[in-house]
Amino acid sequence: MSTVALAVTDGMLPFELSLAHEVFGSPLAGVAGPGYRLLVCGPGAVRLGRFRLEPDHGLDHLPRADTVIVPGWVDVDVPPPAELVDAVRAAHAAGARVASLCTGAFVLAAAGLLDGRRATTHWAHTEVLAARHPRVTVDPDVLYVDQGTVLTSAGKAAALDLCLHLVRLDHGTSVANTVARRLVVPPHREGGQAQFVATPVPAPGQHPLGALLPWALARLDQPLTVTDLARQAGLSTRQLGRHFQAVTGTTPLRWLLIQRVRRAQELLESTERGVEAVAAAAGMGSATTLRRHFNRVVGVPPDAYRRTFRARPPAEPAGPADPAAARPRR
Template identity: 80%
Template sequence: MIHTISDVDTVALAVTDGMLHFELSLAYEVFAAAPADVTVPWYDVTVCGPVAVRVGRFRLEPDHGLDELSRADTVIVPGWADVDVDPPADLVEAVRAAHEAGARIASLCTGAFVLAAAGLLDGRRATTHWAHTRDLAARYPRVEVDPDVLYVDNGSVLTSAGKAAAMDLCLHLVRLDHGSSIANTVARRLVVPPHRDGGQAQFVTAPVPAPDNHPLAELLPWVIERLDQPLTVEDLARQARMSSRNLGRHFRSVTGTTPLQWLLTQRIRHAQELLETTDDSIDTIAAATGMGTATTLRRHFNRTVGVPPDTYRRTFRSRTRPGPHDSRQRPTV
């Protein structure tokens, strides 16, 4: 389904107690004010909700009640703060009614829980903040939750990942309605990239389990110190003094994955740290992480993180550069 914009497209921001103010403010900033050099008809933005709501620490008086959502062309549902409880029934019903009336519905961050409660995500692919993707999938099993993307466009129903990904989705909506040139103009005004590569997997930290009284407590730190070496499952089993089969069972129990997948995750995480904090070439990082070659590193990194190593480095380059006596500092190749 392709959304077609009229002379003035009405955008309704659906609010109620417990909404996150960041996502609400972000959406209002994108849709409420056209850039100075844009001459096409812009959006007519309205805020819809109960008489007065608490958004974060702020008190907000909406322009209209929730029933006004059904008259909008596009409805934006900002992030929902308490995902452990069901969203208000009146909000859920108003969002469902707006969709039935033909509105395009977009959720930002955990606003996806509202859409899921309304049944709008049943049988559809959707996303939300990576910290809540498992909760969304568990509570709404008919939703195909994708934890790795910045946003999902199903035509009449769209969902975004957390926080900054809400901006990605809002700019995507502007791009659909007005084209890339105007979306780029809006992005320049907001001093944000008009389009980001990859998905939210690049923002997810994969920490090593804390030392504890489990069978792998001594093995895991030993492996971390030797990521540059070509370790095998047999090497890990030998160091842990157990069979490969027994090692696999313990890895499943402690880390939730296989020895090789866990090892690959640690190699990728180490590569991320080196890309952020050093000038090492991709070849050097490949060797330091046990990947062997730059080609192998690029293949696994792109598949796991969602962007190539060079793109990741440009995005997450640390402001604190290695000092002149840091032996890891080398010209980038």
């Protein structure tokens, strides 16, 4: 069981703190035991807007955690408390994976954990973060950035994306998808997707892609092309590309590739099918093609991925996979 510590202090954003508590503090379906041991660590009673929170442990417990989550807070013009910065730095030095949600990136930056790394935060504060910490490469156009043992996210919904990404790294795609279904949110969005999208959630009948995306997900085993997608949506290929960029933050072909890799991940986790059969079911054509794309997107070969996440009894997947990158680490 992995220990996750939430680092809290006065003035933190209750939404980001609450969603992290919901993801890591609830039992994980398909995982033996609770999955995570959640600690709430702070310097004492803290104020979160109108709420008062009594942490379970002091900040000195952060170095004992496997993962430390730093939510954001309201006033980024106020330097983060030195005791929080020191505790987060000590946790990372002790081997913890440290992730910030929204403006929590300012704590990681103050601790020096973002020096020489890419990072992000809420779009409204990226310029401030970059000016205050010039050694940090601030990317204002992504939902989250995974730099191995240091991860940062944009605000609100993107913070949830990062939490689901962490679950996926630890427990695999099927478990992360189950968490997303419980929370009634999309399974996962790719970290490189833009923070701004014109139509984040297209609805059937209200957007040209509303019916197209489910149609394509149900046919991933078939040789779909951009022309096929455009014809189904009643659009030109150029119009299709514009709509895809606005809604998904990527191109139709890239979106299809990610969906096929995610389908392969679920099949590797939850069935006994050989790699050749998984490749066919995911629309990759051959095991060679699957291995090439899978290794590039996920970071490990299909066989290694299966060994990492094959602890559960085999069962056919309930539905299509989701568009997010994951790389097993634990």
